[in-house]
Amino acid sequence: MNILDGKALSQKIKEEVKLETQKLQAEKNITPGLAVILVGNDPASAAYVGMKSKACKDAGIYSIVHEMPETISQESILEILSMMNKNPNIDGILVQLPLPKHIDTTAIxxxxxxxxxxxxxxxxxVGRMTSGLDAFVPATPYGVMELLKEYNIDPQGKDVCVVGASDIVGKPMGTLLLNANATVTTCHIYTKDLKAHTSKADIICVGAGVVNLIKEDMVKEGAIVVDIGINRLDNGKLVGDVDFENVAPKCSYITPVPGGVGPMTIAMLLKNTIKAAKMRESREK
Known part of the structure; x- marks a missing residue:
């Protein structure tokens, strides 16, 4: 059993981003800029935004967080977005999800x-990614693909089971694996027999937010398990969606939680921000 170490790889990527930032500043006088919209006072969202801000600072990326009250109107958020779209010093914009129920997330x-x-x-x-064209790819699935690549795991021809079908993780994860020529099965809350699908898979990617959803008898010998879930137990401990202790011995590779996919998400967000900064000249034409 080998650990897919996202923490180590994310540090490597952050160092690469830092060097690219310095190069952009030296050669083009461009400091990459990231703007974040944070609505409400959800502790998990606030903590995550704080981690993003620190990572930006460490990489030399200009970062600004627009904190807004839970009661803010949709029109007010749209006005700020319009302002940031026009700001030439802002290369990347992200809205921390979830948004309050009175806000139309799709419209935002x-x-x-x-x-x-x-x-x-x-x-x-999303459309360009689905068509296999160059696009900004959601950071978490992007991070999973980079992790597989780092450990020379080629999804081509593999049977892959993606557990979870969210727009943020499950759907793009399945799309990227399909683009890599894997045979992809997507399971979700309405799947009748989850074990029937996971037990045949060479690679399992799970991001459903359910503690111990994937158990030992659901995984075949030598499988690769990527745990994208993150759950906090009553005692404060962070765990994924996989019963790590019992599943790990059967795996050829597995991600830990924490220290697996989580750190990769922020690293890939920084990578996307650098990509956007490199596009600044084309935006300004």
Whole structure:
């Protein structure tokens, strides 16, 4: 059993981003800029935004967080987005999800300039990704693909089971694996017999937010298990969606939680921001 170490790889990527930032500043006088919209006071969202801001600072990326009250109107958010779309010093815009129930999330995401959509949630980027064209790819699935690549795991020809079908993780994860010529099965809350699908898979990618959803008898010997879930137990401990202790001995590779996919998400967001900064000249034409 080998560990897919996302923490180590994310550090490597962050160092690469830092060097690219310095190069952009030296050669083009461009400091990459990332703007984040944070609505409400959800502790998990606030903590995550704080981690993003610190990572930006460490990489030399200019970062600004627009904190807004839970009661803010949709029109007010759209006004700020419009302002950031027009700001030449802002290369990437992301809206921290979830948004309050009175806000139409789709309308907000669609209001972001696709060339600044570093989260990869705009329909323009989703469509291009699905077509196998160059696009901003959602950071978490992007991070999983980079992790597989780092450990020379080629999805081509593999049977892959993606557990979870969210727009943020499951759907783009399945799309990227399909683009890599894997045979992909997507399972979700309405799947009748989850074990029937996972037990045949060479690679399992799970991001359903259910503690111990994937158990030992659901995984075949030598499988590769990527745990994208993150759950906090009553005792404060962070765990994924996989019963790690019992599943790990059967695996050829497995991601830990924490230290697996989580750190990769922020690293790939930084990578997307650099990509957007490199596009700044084309945006300004």
């Amino acid at each position: 995401l669609e209001a972001i300039d696709p060339k600044k959509d570093v989260d990869g949630f705009h329909a323009y980027n």
